[in-house]
Amino acid sequence: MRFNAGGAVAVGVVENDEIAELTHRTDRVPLGQSLVLSGRRWARSQVRLLAPIARPPKFLAIGKNYAAHTAEMGMPAPDAPLFFNKQSTCVTGPTDDIWVPRDAASVDYEGELGVVIGRSTRRVGADEALGAVGGYLVVNDVSVREWQRRSPTFTLGKSFDTHGPIGPWVVTPDEVPDPQDLRIRTWVNDELRQDGSTSQMVLPVAEQIAYLSQSMTVEGGDAIPPGTPAGVGAGFDPPRWLVPGDTVTVEVEGIGRLENRVIAEPA
Known part of the structure; x- marks a missing residue:
């Protein structure tokens, strides 16, 4: 930490x-x-x-990796894993404020497990990929939906400053026997919005690392949030965006929790 x-x-x-x-x-x-x-x-x-890692070399997230979340967003399932970048300047700490940008209102939460690479690797198989993991943490993949829709890469809507709370620490792999058997919950204020399990992932963590490593070297310190379960604000009718005064809490079983206030972007 x-x-x-x-x-x-x-x-x-x-x-x-x-x-x-x-x-x-x-x-x-x-x-x-x-x-x-x-x-x-x-x-x-x-x-x-x-933030346990102030500026990850790469912050590589995946979209549509929980079937129920894909359905609530009204999107078709992808033909191939849909990875995108969160720029590392979005990273903030486990109790730091989340800003609602002055030019966008559709700020959403996505509670996730975070995988941290500990050993650089290239072209690793799924059966060996977890050997490259240095630990696990909690991630809130905060998203500005209107900006996300402007680009097929998602990057702009995923990279606003303060929109990458991570922490509260890195839990070493020996304390996480199975990353595919962890409960994920997200509350907005006192209301439980997300309640899922990493067992629901379409593409498990090991296969994600293997897939990425065919294209690039995954490096020590890289952060990989492997998707979010259903229950995000965009999935409600009407949508339920974060507003100043809210508090977002994300908890991953056996890892820890984030608790971030939502405020208007400072002048």
Whole structure:
């Protein structure tokens, strides 16, 4: 995890209600490396959690990977996996504010598991792909639907500043026996909007990594949110967009939760 304590950014590991700070040359989470404790410890209440990966080298999401979500959006199932970029400048922390842009109102939530690559790999098979995973986190793939519809790549509507809350930490793979058996829930204020399972994915995590690696090298630190279950705001009639004053909470079983306030974009 990354955190701010007394104005300084540090890296640490979570141990119950405490954070053990690591001795580390940079403020990057040391995926797949040996961890050396500095001896300093903090209560969770003393620190502000930051995005575990401040700027992922690649932020590669997939669309239409839950059949019920595809249906609620009124879209046909894709012929091939539909990947798109979220620009890494959208990344923000697990408790940071989400902005409603001044030039767009259709701001939506998408609660997701997030897969973090720990070891760079190329042309890996699905049977070996999980060996490249450095850990898992929680993602809210915040989307501006009107901008998303303007481009077949989705990128513009997925990349507004503050529209990539991730965290609250990276959970190592040994603590996640099966990434295809995790419950995902999203609340807006106190209302449960999404309640699904990663078992409902059309293309499982391992197959997604294998597919991407045929085209590109997936690198350490890359973040891959593998799709969202049904229940997004666009799926209601009429749509139920996020508005200033809302709070969005996304929880993935065994991983953690994000809790972000929604505010108007500052001047």
